[in-house]
Amino acid sequence: MHAAEEVRALVSVHDVMPRTLPQVERILALLRSEGVNAVTLLVVPGCDWSTEEIAILRGFEAHGYELAGHGWRHQVERYGGLRHRLHAGFISRNVAEHLALDADGILALISRCHRWFLEQGLKAPALYVPPAWAMGRIERSALAGLPFLQYELFSGILSGQTGRLHPIPMLGYEADRAWRTPVIRLWNRVNRRRCRAIGWIRIGIHPHDLDLRLAGDLREDLKRFRLHADYAAVDEPGGQRYRPLKSSRSPSAADSTISKTRSNPR
């Protein structure tokens, strides 16, 4: 078992889009004040990015933030307004644009996402995170042919090249409906316990989380998990145990096996 101080935390900020930049900046200010020194920003390319907004992304890179691909057009923008946002993260599939596509469509979307970063003069991103962590109906082996090196799924981090899935518990705070607060709180409690055995945790922050009901929990977790790591560190040799994905045909079945790793000591 690891003490909380020994658990390596992967901190990401989701849904970086032109209209969420003010909220993202506010979160980054909090992360800086808490001494979080490895932060990955999940950028949604298919929005209407102006030249000035692209320059902000370049500034993020210059300050050492890692940019990652996050779908193409995040469906959450259809709902508009905080109260109407249906991005459930853990529960709803309403933003999961992969689920509406077949394998070819998913491959095209991921490729297009990667290409966009290069076209904007940004660094080639290493990590891809499908909206709502839902990869959809695609053979995992097909990912090896894509330019991204890692994929973040609901259950953990998948290496595109080796097909290894590193199960890593996840904490979230997107309690944008009252009923979600106890559900996410319970989820987080279970995962704070699981991460002690695994030695890794993911802290996934959404743009409006500081205005939502679990903002206090988020602040506490940032104080609790003070050892930060880049996503790339997950794939470093010897750094993390892994299990190979057996069935690429049934991603949901593969994901559901995460419970088996719960008490697995490192």
Ligand SMILES: [Zn+2]
């Ligand atoms: Zn998202």
